[in-house]
Amino acid sequence: MIDFISTLASHAPEWLTRLWPALGQTLLLTSCSFLLALGLAAPLEFGRACRWSPVPQLVTIYIDVVRSIPILAILYLIYFGLPGIGISFSAFVSGVIGLGVVYSTYVAEVLRAGVQSLHKGQKEASLAVGMTPFSTFRWIILPQAVRVVVPPLLLTLISLLKDTSICALITVNELMLTSKLIMSEFFLPLHIFVLVGMIYFAIAWPMSLFVRWLEPQLNRGRRTGSTPIQQVLH
Amino acid sequence: MIPIDHILEFARPLAEAAAITIFVSVGAFGLALALGLSLAVLRDFHPVAIIRWLVQVYVEIFRNIPSLTHLFLLFFGLAYVGVRLSSIAASILGLGLIGAASLSEVFRASFESIHHGQRESSLAVGLTPSQAFRTIILPQAWRVALPPIGNYAVQLIKDTSLVAAIAAPEIMFTARNLVVNTFETTLVYTLAALLYLAICLPLSRVIRHLEVKSATPR
Numbered sequence: 300m301i302d303f304i305s306t307l308a309s310h311a312p313e314w315l316t317r318l319w320p321a322l323g324q325t326l327l328l329t330s331c332s333f334l335l336a337l338g339l340a341a342p343l344e345f346g347r348a349c350r351w352s353p354v355p356q357l358v359t360i361y362i363d364v365v366r367s368i369p370i371l372a373i374l375y376l377i378y379f380g381l382p383g384i385g386i387s388f389s390a391f392v393s394g395v396i397g398l399g400v401v402y403s404t405y406v407a408e409v410l411r412a413g414v415q416s417l418h419k420g421q422k423e424a425s426l427a428v429g430m431t432p433f434s435t436f437r438w439i440i441l442p443q444a445v446r447v448v449v450p451p452l453l454l455t456l457i458s459l460l461k462d463t464s465i466c467a468l469i470t471v472n473e474l475m476l477t478s479k480l481i482m483s484e485f486f487l488p489l490h491i492f493v494l495v496g497m498i499y500f501a502i503a504w505p506m507s508l509f510v511r512w513l514e515p516q517l518n519r520g521r522r523t524g525s526t527p528i529q530q531v532l533h
Numbered sequence: 534m535i536p537i538d539h540i541l542e543f544a545r546p547l548a549e550a551a552a553i554t555i556f557v558s559v560g561a562f563g564l565a566l567a568l569g570l571s572l573a574v575l576r577d578f579h580p581v582a583i584i585r586w587l588v589q590v591y592v593e594i595f596r597n598i599p600s601l602t603h604l605f606l607l608f609f610g611l612a613y614v615g616v617r618l619s620s621i622a623a624s625i626l627g628l629g630l631i632g633a634a635s636l637s638e639v640f641r642a643s644f645e646s647i648h649h650g651q652r653e654s655s656l657a658v659g660l661t662p663s664q665a666f667r668t669i670i671l672p673q674a675w676r677v678a679l680p681p682i683g684n685y686a687v688q689l690i691k692d693t694s695l696v697a698a699i700a701a702p703e704i705m706f707t708a709r710n711l712v713v714n715t716f717e718t719t720l721v722y723t724l725a726a727l728l729y730l731a732i733c734l735p736l737s738r739v740i741r742h743l744e745v746k747s748a749t750p751r
Contacts, residue, residue: 367687367733369694371705372726376719379712383719457597464599468698475601488609496598496606503597 307490314481314491321477322498328394328463328473333456335399340406347411362404370465373397378469394466398459405455413448414440446517453510457503464499474498536720543711543724550707551728553621557703558690560625565632565689566682572633573640578666588637595634600695603627608699624696624703632689636682643678644670683740687733694729704728 346358365373378393388396417440425435467475478495482488576588595603608623618626647670655665697706708725712718 363734363737364730367691367730367737368726369691369705369729371694371697372722372729375705375708375722376726380719380722461597461599464601465695467601475599475605479605482605482609487613488605489611489613492602492606492610496602499598499602500594504593507593507597 303490306487307494310485310487310490311494314478314494317477317481318474318495318498321472321474324391324471325460325463325473328391328398328466328471329456329460331395332398332402332463333459335395336402336406336455336459339399339403340410343403343407344410344414347407362407365401365404370397370401370462371468373401374465374469390466390469390471393469394463394471398462398466401462402455402459405458406452409448409451409455412451413444416447417443449517450510450514453506453513457506457510460503460506461499536717539715539717539720540724543715543717543721546707546711547704547724547728550702550704551732553701554690554693554703554732557621557624557628557693557696557701558686561628561632561693562686562689564625564629565636565685568629568633569636570640572637573644574666576637577641577644578662592634592637595631596638600627600631600692601698603631604695604699620696620699620701623699624693624701628689628692628696631692632685636685639678639681639685640674643674646677647673680740680744683743684737687737687740690733690736691729 343358343362347355349355349358374393374397377388377397378390381387421439421443422435425439426432430439463471463473464475466473467479470476474495478491481491485491572588572591576585576592579585579588604623604627607627608618608620611618611623651669651673652665655669656662660668693703694705696703697709700706704725708721711721715721
């Protein structure tokens with residue numbers, strides 16, 4: 300144990316100089332794909348609420364299909380498969396697209412739960428007192444929906460952060476790939492992966508704690524119909 | 534246009550790989566289910582505070598670090614200290630340990646969803662705490678936990694694709710090898726994705742059906 304810690308401590312400074320830029324890549328990958336997921340989720344949600352009959356069904360099929368395929372398979376298809384039909388992206392862009400597409404289906408689900416949690420009387424009452432549809436959305440629907448949507452969105456962001464590690468397999472220079480390269484140079488797998496695990500933990504755990512703290516804050520003074528089990532699943 | 538002969542050539546190795554995927558999934562699922570339930574019971578009912586705390590530490594560690602890191606630690610890290618696991622054993626163990634952390638949270642939420650009056654009245658009529666748990670709480674909590682367990686099963690099958698990174702010969706790893714040998718990149722990866730689709734889509738449909746049934750009032 301002592302031996303382990305001293306070896307880790309002696310190598311850590313050298314490794315960390317290589318891991319910091321990799322962490323930057325991981326965080327950049329996380330933020331870009333989260334933004335893409337948000338951007339794609341909104342049209343998915345509108346599509347599902349659409350009145351023309353084939354559109355909602357098509358959106359549902361699309362979501363089911365995307366959710367049935369592992370992220371790794373989607374990343375391989377984008378990075379290795381698409382060049383076969385003449386479309387090629389860099390590893391980083393493939394990672395952003397793949398994660399963004401997969402996570403948009405999860406974000407869409409969260410958004411839907413947020414909008415559905417509001418009684419439609421809220422909207423009708425605001426319209427009845429003479430508010431425009433826009434100000435109804437801005438002042439009545441949005442503030443209430445945000446409370447429902449933000450905690451699960453943050454949880455989605457945490458899983459997204461963890462899943463960026465999969466992009467190591469399509470050669471994005473993020474934490475996991477960099478640590479694997481360091482492993483094959485130094486032959487100290489236990490040390491490097493414990494270190495990189497600690498880096499992920501140092502980011503993800505405070506976020507999880509924050510969500511756990513935030514949820515009761517947002518729900519204060521508000522009757523919620525959701526049971527703990529629904530919060531775990533969202 | 535569709536290269537039938539190639540598809541036939543790839544069908545056999547991919548089918549064998551799918552069998553490995555299923556095998557790893559079933560193994561990890563069993564481990565996750567058993568360990569997850571035990572962890573949830575320990576976390577909620579164990580009288581010694583430090584045990585409850587240790588379980589919580591376990592859950593936090595496994596939920597806040599990527600699966601790939603855990604798999605690398607188990608496969609490369611343990612080999613370094615002399616415990617050499619086969620890639621399939623490491624896959625089942627790794628995915629099972631990770632799944633146990635998620636399922637323990639599912640079980641705990643399902644225990645919480647049972648009204649505390651259930652437990653109190655069972656104790657009042659003279660059941661021991663463990664009898665109350667086994668015969669009153671668990672059967673009801675189980676129904677609540679079933680849909681999330683189903684979702685976890687689908688997620689797990691998809692997550693087995695990660696064990697390709699530690700050279701377990703499942704679908705993604707086999708696909709990669711086929712690509713290296715034949716250069717049919719687009720075709721092979723499309724087939725691999727379709728294979729997952731063929732496994733996961735029907736499964737999630739069945740689970741959604743069960744979910745609707747279990748949502749009917751008890």
